[in-house]
Amino acid sequence: MSSPDQTTPHPDTIAAHAGVAPDPANGAMTAALQLSTTFEHTADAQTPLGFLYQRQDNPNQQQLESVLARLDGGARTLFFATGMAAGAAVLQALPPGSHLVIADDTYFGYRALITRFLAPHGLRHTVVDATNLDAVRTALATTTTLLWVETPSNPRLKVCDLAALATLAREAGARLLVDGTFAPPPLQRPLAFGADIVLHSTTKYLNGHGDAMGGALTFASDDDLAIACYDVRRMFGSSASPFAAWMTLRGLRTLPVRLERHGANAAAVAGFLAAHPRVMAVHYPGLESHPGHAVAARQMRGYGGMLSFEVHGGRDAALATAQRMRLFTNATSLGSTESLVEHRASIEGADSVSPAGLLRLSVGLEHVQDLIDDLAQALDQ
Numbered sequence: 001m002s003s004p005d006q007t008t009p010h011p012d013t014i015a016a017h018a019g020v021a022p023d024p025a026n027g028a029m030t031a032a033l034q035l036s037t038t039f040e041h042t043a044d045a046q047t048p049l050g051f052l053y054q055r056q057d058n059p060n061q062q063q064l065e066s067v068l069a070r071l072d073g074g075a076r077t078l079f080f081a082t083g084m085a086a087g088a089a090v091l092q093a094l095p096p097g098s099h100l101v102i103a104d105d106t107y108f109g110y111r112a113l114i115t116r117f118l119a120p121h122g123l124r125h126t127v128v129d130a131t132n133l134d135a136v137r138t139a140l141a142t143t144t145t146l147l148w149v150e151t152p153s154n155p156r157l158k159v160c161d162l163a164a165l166a167t168l169a170r171e172a173g174a175r176l177l178v179d180g181t182f183a184p185p186p187l188q189r190p191l192a193f194g195a196d197i198v199l200h201s202t203t204k205y206l207n208g209h210g211d212a213m214g215g216a217l218t219f220a221s222d223d224d225l226a227i228a229c230y231d232v233r234r235m236f237g238s239s240a241s242p243f244a245a246w247m248t249l250r251g252l253r254t255l256p257v258r259l260e261r262h263g264a265n266a267a268a269v270a271g272f273l274a275a276h277p278r279v280m281a282v283h284y285p286g287l288e289s290h291p292g293h294a295v296a297a298r299q300m301r302g303y304g305g306m307l308s309f310e311v312h313g314g315r316d317a318a319l320a321t322a323q324r325m326r327l328f329t330n331a332t333s334l335g336s337t338e339s340l341v342e343h344r345a346s347i348e349g350a351d352s353v354s355p356a357g358l359l360r361l362s363v364g365l366e367h368v369q370d371l372i373d374d375l376a377q378a379l380d381q
Helices: 011-016 059-072 083-093 108-121 133-139 162-171 224-236 242-252 255-274 293-299 314-324 344-351 368-380
Strands: 076-080 099-103 124-128 144-150 175-179 197-200 215-219 279-283 306-311 340-343 358-362
Touching (some): 011 059, 011 255, 059 242, 083 224, 099 108, 108 124, 162 175, 255 279, 255 306, 255 368, 314 340, 314 358, 314 368, 340 344, 344 358
Parallel strands (some): 099 124, 099 144, 144 175
Antiparallel strands (some): 076 215, 279 306, 306 358
16 A cells, blocks of 8 residues: 555565565564454554554555555555455545446456446446447547456457557546466556556466455555545455455565466467467457457566467367366366466356357466467367
C-alpha cells in the first residue's frame, strides 16, 4: 500500500528483494509470518502500531501489497483471498446503475459474476471485441464507468492495445481495468500505458508454485475507487490470510527468472504446434502470425508462458489429445512450475464461448524437449 519513489529499481530487483530485509530484532533475512487475528489497541480503539484486526489488515499483507505496488508502478495495492474476490470488489464498489464495457474473451468467471449476480442489481454491461478500437469507442457510452479488458486474454490469447484503450476510456470519462494475470510484471505493466487498475490472480504466476490462493488490485492513484474497494474487502471479509500473503511474497522472489523460462518454453512449444498437421490454429502472441504480435512486442517484455491451440476434429479430438498427454496434467489453473492442459469449453460449461476444439496450455519449467515429445505423441496417435 506504499507509493513508489523516484529511485525505484528495476522490477527484477524489486521482485528478488520481496520481503527480504534484516529483522531489527534478530537479523533474520526472511519476513516473519504473523498469524495473529487481533492486535493490541488503546482503550479508545486507537491503533498506534497500525493494526486492529486481521480482516482489516495485517503485517504480511502490507508487506506484499507494498512490493506489488512497486512492481506494477502503482500508488496502492489491495490483496484479496482470490482473484475472483478482487474483481468482485471493483464491481461491488461501482456506483449503482453503472455501465461496464467488458472484452469478449474475458475470463468466464467474471462474465458469469456480472451476468448472473450483478446485472439483476442494476449493473449494466456491453460485451465488445477489445482488439477493435472502433467497436470499443462505440460501446463507451457517456454513462460508462469502467472498461474491463484482458491482454493476453483467457483462453484465446487476444492482445489489445493498452495505450489506445486508455485514451478511449479517458475520452469517455471511464476508468480502464486490465486483468494482467497472463502477463504479470515485469512481463507487462499496464499502468505505464495509462490503465487505472491492474487485476491479478496472484494464485498464478505471482505465487508461481500452486500452493497459495490470492488476488490483487493495483491502482494508479489512491483515489475514491481504491478506498471503496478497500471498504468492500473489509466489510465483505474477502481479505486473504497472512500465510497466503507470506507464501505469495516468497514466490515473487523468483518471478522474473521463472517468467523467462516459461516464455522460452512456450515459444518453442508454440512453434512446434504451429507446424503440426493436426493443429488447426495456435494462439500465442510470440508467433509473428498472431494478429496481435506487433502490439504485444510493443507493450510486453516477452510473450509469456500461456498459449492455446485448436485441433482438427473439434471437441472429441481435443479431448482425446488431452487424455493422451503424460507430462501435461489435465488440471485447472496456470502459472506454476508444472505444465497443465485444459479443455476450456468443458471447464466453462454451457455458457462457454471457447471453440470446442481448443486446448489451453500452461507451459511449465520442465525441459522443453520433453514437453514437445509429449505433445507429439499425444497428437500423433
